[in-house]
Amino acid sequence: MKTKNIRKVAILGAGVMGAQIAAHFANAGIPALLFDLAAKEGPKNGIVNKALAGLKKLKPAPLGDSAVLSLIEPANYQDDLEKLKQADLIIEAVAERMDIKKSVYDMVEDYINQDAIFATNTSGLSINELATVLPASLQSKFCGVHFFNPPRYMHLVEIIPTNNTDDKVVSDLETVLTTVVGKGVVIAKDTPNFIANRIGVFSIVSTMHHGAEFGIPFETIDALTGTLIGRPKSATFRTADVVGLDTLAHTINTMKNGLPDDPWHAHFEQPVWMKALIDKGALGQKTRAGVYMKKGRDILVLDTDKGEYRAQNAALDPRVVEIMKKGKPQDRLTELHALTDSPQAQFLWSIFRDLFHYCATQLEHIADTARDIDFAIRWGFGYGQGPFETWQASGWNRIVSMIVDDIDAGKTMASSPMPSWVMKVDGAHGAEGSYSAAEDSFKPRSTAAVYQRQLFPDRLISEQAHYGETIFEDDDIRVWHQGDEIAIASFKTKKHIIAEGVLKGLRKAVSIAEKDYKGLIVWQTEEPFTLGANLAPAAMAISAGQVDAVEQSVDFFQQTSQTLRFSSVPTIMATRGMALGGGCEFSMSATSVVAAFETYIGLVEAGVGLLPAGGGLKEIARRTAKESFGKDLYPMLEHYFKKVAMAAVAGSALEAKQIGFLKPCTEIVFNPNEILYVAKAKVKYLHDKGYTAPANEQNIRVAGEPAIANMEMMLANMIEGNMISEHDYEIAKRIAIVMAGGFVDSDSLVTEQYLLDLERKYFMELIQMPKTLARIEHTLTTGKPLRN
Incomplete structure (x- = not known):
């Protein structure tokens, strides 16, 4: 191509x-x-x-x-x-x-x-x-x-x-x-609002219509139409505020003016409350008031009866929550439909029903296949599933008969009959492709060369991913291949946390790759890459007085990073999304990284009261020595120190290069579905040019005591200005000591293992401090950092 x-x-x-x-x-x-x-x-x-x-x-x-x-x-x-x-x-x-x-x-x-x-x-x-x-x-x-x-x-x-x-x-x-x-x-076909806005804005119009019909307040509608039903947490009205009520009104008017023959045409009107807000310039987030308005720390919501803002009170019917959270996907809509004494259940059934009715009717006019509608809504509006997928997951034929009954009973927004094609198929997506109403056939995906780069593209409900042939698998990790002599390791832990089993599995993966494969790629089947190490066992062990066991596990982590670094075949991290803590350290240690542009990488251990001890600080000292050859080490060291002490996370792979978490030679790939393809190309290139493992460096020049003194002075000023806490000072001081190579003379030469020993020593000091344990516990419990 x-x-x-x-x-x-x-x-x-x-x-x-x-x-x-x-x-x-x-x-x-x-x-x-x-x-x-x-x-x-x-x-x-x-x-x-x-x-x-x-x-x-x-x-x-x-x-x-x-x-x-x-x-x-x-x-x-x-x-x-x-x-x-x-x-x-x-x-x-x-x-x-x-x-x-x-x-x-x-x-x-x-x-x-x-x-x-x-x-x-x-x-x-x-x-x-x-x-x-x-x-x-x-x-x-x-x-x-x-x-x-x-x-x-x-x-x-x-x-x-x-x-x-x-x-x-x-x-x-x-x-x-x-x-x-x-x-x-x-x-898309050249019809008003094309595909995503045509369907997405119809869905908003329908939600506003049924919300009013069932008398459900805005904040309750948002609680019902967000993550509860697999849509973005901004749901309906928060989304409208973010997009701008004037922009939403424009897209509704485009449909009103451009679609006079649409059976739903009568509904393409702005509600009275929306027109009133636009007339007075309350357009949403950009004007600081729309459906919602922030007042101090509170977010108030519009009361349409009184025309003023009030406190939110989103009271959800517990039966609806139970159905959506615990019910089987194939039964949820049927159960909502059957809950006739719940306005919220009837509201949700109604918005799904009318969305399906609309999509089925308009498919032949606006899109080549049902695939295009589902991907447009997933990618453009952030739905977890497209409308046809949701319908199919709920039992296609059963839903068809329920919608037909509602059309006959005059309950739907439009009285037009269901198009005949929906009765002829068992779903919009099948093994042979997705349904095209215009051609009355199922059409496969595009075979264009560009899509051959996506080894595992976004999947529809009818599609299964076959992740190659398993080489080795346990509860924490799977190592596999696709018949091209390249081993791939994928973590199975929640959020791809680096548990002890992941460390053991990675070492085993390297050993297998060295014996039988051209290289090893670490790639996850979905985001994030990893949220870092699992701190819970270490914190519990410290509380139980098992200090030596924790030190041994830190050493095991460090040696796993070194295993990736010194492998006799190339090791490639294929990152996307969050790559935090140990994920960043693996990336710094491995042969190379192929990073999706939206990779958010950083050494964040300071946030939980620790310092990076999986080889990250050793790598910073090593890189600083290499990149400052013949020059003063301190300026680059100070740059890194600020980033690590503040637990900075790069906002993109580009920024990660600028910070130095990723090497200048890192490949950045803009389509996240292409990173595995490019990572494989990188392995082949490195293998074909005769890859040899790097040497374990014995003469790393470090900045020593003068650099530690400079960084401590900076910290003293920050504590004086109330910018950091005393515990922040203790953490950052130890980060400075490790990065500078300890209390040695400036320009002293040290080994990699010496730096790893320093990392481990000061990590162990920090993890035994009560304030660090409080930070870890708070983060594990709430998911948020504690400032103490």
């Missing part, structure tokens, strides 16, 4: 979306031109400069590392249109108005390189209609693209071809969006 070479992108429009799309291409190392109108006063690029400054302040952060901002070049339509010719991909992201978009096309059409792809970022306008103003030369390279906000974090991007878009343009764009910026791509 040859990925289209995108040397530069141009984004037209420096609004919130345009600037963030430019930022994400910059995260991927692709230079971006960010265009907007020339400012009437001050510097010509003032509008873009202001947008770029805003990127540094936005939360969640659009930039993986602030340094990538230098890849975005400000531009304006008055002076810089010639520069557009440099762009291989141009994405227009101006306001959601047909007239504004068309006026931009008039300005830029003569400056678009003949090999470039030209796309409009829109959440629902007609792409074919937008294309009418383009000259014939641009028709084949033009299509719609819909990034979800925030573009860095939302996995979904919809591509919407026009009737004239060249197939190669679509496949090139699909490849770039999937591999280069790591997205989940769905190809």
Whole structure:
């Protein structure tokens, strides 16, 4: 597969979306031109400069590392249109108005390189209609693209071809969006709001409708429609506040104006309370008031009867909670339906019923297959399962007859009959693929080359993952292969915690790989990579006076890291999500790391009153010596010290490189489903070039006593200014001692084992302190750090 070479992108429009799309291409190392109108006063690029400054302040952060901002070049339509010719991909992201978009096309059409792809970022306008103003030369390279906000974090991007878009343009764009910026791509038909917003906004409209019908307050609706039913904790109204009530109103109006023949058309109206909030400028989070409003520490909710905010009181029917938490997935909807004396149960049944009815009716018009609807809703709205998957999991035919009964009884939002296809199948997804209503057949997944890189893509309800052939397995770890002479280790513990069995299993995995395989990859079947070591047994053992046993287990952990480091075959950590504590130490010790861009890695032990003692501080001392060869060790040591003492976690793999938790040569992969593919390529490359294990270093130059004194002085100032507690001081002081190589002369030479012994010694001092044990217990109980 040859990925289209995108040397530069141009984004037209420096609004919130345009600037963030430019930022994400910059995260991927692709230079971006960010265009907007020339400012009437001050510097010509003032509008873009202001947008770029805003990127540094936005939360969640659009930039993986602030340094990538230098890849975005400000531009304006008055002076810089010639520069557009440099762009291989141009994405227009101006306001959601047909007239504004068309006026931009008039300005830029003569400056678009003949090999470039030209796309409009829109959440629902007609792409074919937008294309009418383009000259014939641009028709084949033009299509719609819909990034979800925030573009860095939302996995979904919809591509919407026009009737004239060249197939190669679509496949090139699909490849770039999937591999280069790591997205989940769905190809949508050119209908109002496309797939995700069409279904997702209908679901919100339906929830608001039934909430009002059953008289359920906003905060109770949110308690019912969040994690309880496998959707994001922001649920319905918190999501509306985050998105912006004005934005939600715009998407509802798009459906109202663009879908006059939709059987649900009568419901595409803003509720009275929503219109009133928008009229007075209460648009949600961006205006600090919407459905919810923060007052001091309290979050109040709108009372629609009184038109004012009040304290929340989400009282859930315990029978509904019992069904959703303990009931079997296949019985939940049936049990809710049967609970006729519970408004909350009837409300939940109703929102699922009308969502299924809507999806079944609209499938042939908006999407190629049911797969596209389910992935669009999962990736764009964060549902645990798509609508067709939920329906299928609940017993397809049983649900069909329940919906038909409700249609006949006049209970549904629309009276249109169920489409005939739902009676002909036993589910929307089967072994042969997903159902296409337009073609009346089940269609398999795309076989495009880009998807061959995803060895284990996101799965639908009908799909099983076959994780290769088992080499070795116990309760804590599984070691397996896929017939390509590469061993893979996956943890089986909760949150992939590093228990003693994981350490033993990793050592066994290395020994097996050294004997029979080209290398070993540590890769988890789902996030997180690991939340670090299991501290509970150590804390209990200390309380029981078993100090020696704890010291032995710390030594065992350290030697496991060293086993990864000195393996005679390459050891690769394939990380995504959280890689904390011991996970970071394994990554620092292994031969190499292939990191998903969204890898959040750090040595966080100080937060629980400890210091990293799995080889992490030894590695920092070793790396500092290597990277400061012939120079003063202290500046780099101080940089690391601040990060470890403050338990810093990198906000991306890029930032982890900048901190030094990941080496500069670490491979960063934007699509998390591709990390195993790239990790395998890395093993093959290292094996083929004749991999040899590194030598155990006997002459590591350390900074010694003067560096410890400097760091202690810094800590003394922090304690003086009430920035840290006395126990924070005790922890950080010991971190400084280990990193500096102990109380030796500056530039002394020490061994790796000497540094490991120091780590273990000071770890053992800390874990026996009552305040550290209190921190560990508090964290294990609440999941939150204790400041003492």
